[in-house]
Amino acid sequence: MKAFTKYLTFNVPERMDFVNITRDVEDAVRSSGVQHGLCLVNAMHITASVFINDNESGLHQDYERWLEQLAPHEPVSQYLHNRTGEDNGDAHLKRQIMGREVTVAITEGKLDLGPWEAIFYGEFDGRRRKRVLIKIIGE
Amino acid sequence: MKAFTKYLTFNVPERMDFVNITRDVEDAVRSSGVQHGLCLVNAMHITASVFINDNESGLHQDYERWLEQLAPHEPVSQYLHNRTGEDNGDAHLKRQIMGREVTVAITEGKLDLGPWEAIFYGEFDGRRRKRVLIKIIGE
Amino acid sequence: MKAFTKYLTFNVPERMDFVNITRDVEDAVRSSGVQHGLCLVNAMHITASVFINDNESGLHQDYERWLEQLAPHEPVSQYLHNRTGEDNGDAHLKRQIMGREVTVAITEGKLDLGPWEAIFYGEFDGRRRKRVLIKIIGE
Numbered sequence: 001m002k003a004f005t006k007y008l009t010f011n012v013p014e015r016m017d018f019v020n021i022t023r024d025v026e027d028a029v030r031s032s033g034v035q036h037g038l039c040l041v042n043a044m045h046i047t048a049s050v051f052i053n054d055n056e057s058g059l060h061q062d063y064e065r066w067l068e069q070l071a072p073h074e075p076v077s078q079y080l081h082n083r084t085g086e087d088n089g090d091a092h093l094k095r096q097i098m099g100r101e102v103t104v105a106i107t108e109g110k111l112d113l114g115p116w117e118a119i120f121y122g123e124f125d126g127r128r129r130k131r132v133l134i135k136i137i138g139e
Numbered sequence: 140m141k142a143f144t145k146y147l148t149f150n151v152p153e154r155m156d157f158v159n160i161t162r163d164v165e166d167a168v169r170s171s172g173v174q175h176g177l178c179l180v181n182a183m184h185i186t187a188s189v190f191i192n193d194n195e196s197g198l199h200q201d202y203e204r205w206l207e208q209l210a211p212h213e214p215v216s217q218y219l220h221n222r223t224g225e226d227n228g229d230a231h232l233k234r235q236i237m238g239r240e241v242t243v244a245i246t247e248g249k250l251d252l253g254p255w256e257a258i259f260y261g262e263f264d265g266r267r268r269k270r271v272l273i274k275i276i277g278e
Numbered sequence: 279m280k281a282f283t284k285y286l287t288f289n290v291p292e293r294m295d296f297v298n299i300t301r302d303v304e305d306a307v308r309s310s311g312v313q314h315g316l317c318l319v320n321a322m323h324i325t326a327s328v329f330i331n332d333n334e335s336g337l338h339q340d341y342e343r344w345l346e347q348l349a350p351h352e353p354v355s356q357y358l359h360n361r362t363g364e365d366n367g368d369a370h371l372k373r374q375i376m377g378r379e380v381t382v383a384i385t386e387g388k389l390d391l392g393p394w395e396a397i398f399y400g401e402f403d404g405r406r407r408k409r410v411l412i413k414i415i416g417e
Binding site for chain 1: 140144183184218236239
């Protein structure tokens with residue numbers, strides 16, 4: 001069994017944004033030498049997501065508007081979590097909708113993605129340094 | 140380490156519906172010969188889900204109604220994504236609530252599911268051919 | 279390849295509550311002897327979740343209030359599922375928001391968690407015995 005570990009670092013200038021990381025994950029799969037296995041990609045921070053969906057800017061704006069409706073940033077006083085001095089209570093909720101992680105199959109040395117699947121880093125409390133973990137196991 | 144890959148194909152006649160695929164996944168586990176390992180089951184399309192919940196038709200109607208409240212199909216003009224000519228903006232949102240994938244443990248050659256756990260394909264933009272991936276690794 | 283399986287049992291006295299299980303999962307990783315691999319942790323019941331977020335009581339109260347807004351327990355008659363004699367229709371919806379499972383990387387014999395990541399059992403229909411599965415594979 002082979003195992004491969006890689007960390008990606010982000011510093012997203014907006015509070016909320018989505019970054020296509022498909023190429024980074026493909027690079028990691030190539031580096032791992034794994035032909036058949038599983039590739040876990042997860043946010044290491046709890047106000048961020050890794051998810052798979054469409055690489056289409058209109059949809060990303062739809063996601064931002066929808067998440068803002070479901071868990072509004074303002075007023076920050078509505079979240080008990082913000083009594084700790086944080087203002088990111090909403091980001092912890094948004095991240096649960098979009099998820100922490102994806103697990104992707106590796107088949108014949110490549111990510112076994114459907115035709116429109118792209119892997120995104122989802123940031124909900126940006127303007128600071130955060131990491132994503134890629135862990136690959138297989139043979 | 141063993142690895143096993145299988146693709147399921149669906150063409151759901153409704154826009155939104157849920158299909159019990161537990162038997163298909165059990166068949167794949169048997170075919171794999173894996174005694175202890177992990178079984179990933181994921182939608183390969185970004186307007187569909189694979190999730191685990193109850194095989195109870197009332198609950199499935201509750202899910203449909205609830206998802207329609209959280210991300211209504213109509214009016215289709217409310218989603219920027221639909222400016223691409225699609226009318227499935229809502230389906231991309233619904234799928235994030237229900238999730239893309241499940242990972243299930245394999246123990247002593249069988250899916251290690253709880254008493255009421257059943258695996259479902261969730262379709263949110265049906266009436267066309269879509270695929271699900273089953274990837275099993277273990278020994 | 280090594281494989282390790284462990285079941286945790288809970289009997290949460292409240293209908294809805296969150297239990298920090300990070301230590302239990304760390305113990306399982308140590309027992310497994312796996313240095314590099316994947317650790318799946320999932321609820322075995324369909325009205326419960328395993329998720330990763332902050333170990334902060336204000337946030338947990340925010341989650342409870344938010345989930346109650348998105349899928350209210352009362353009136354129980356609003357859910358077709360409750361016609362089966364259950365009163366937990368809402369719990370099946372809440373669990374989809376928070377998710378069934380997490381997969382965590384194991385690196386150099388330890389859970390490869392970010393600085394604030396903690397693993398929680400999320401109960402949405404408590405006051406009875408339920409189980410969580412930990413499955414570890416790797417080398």
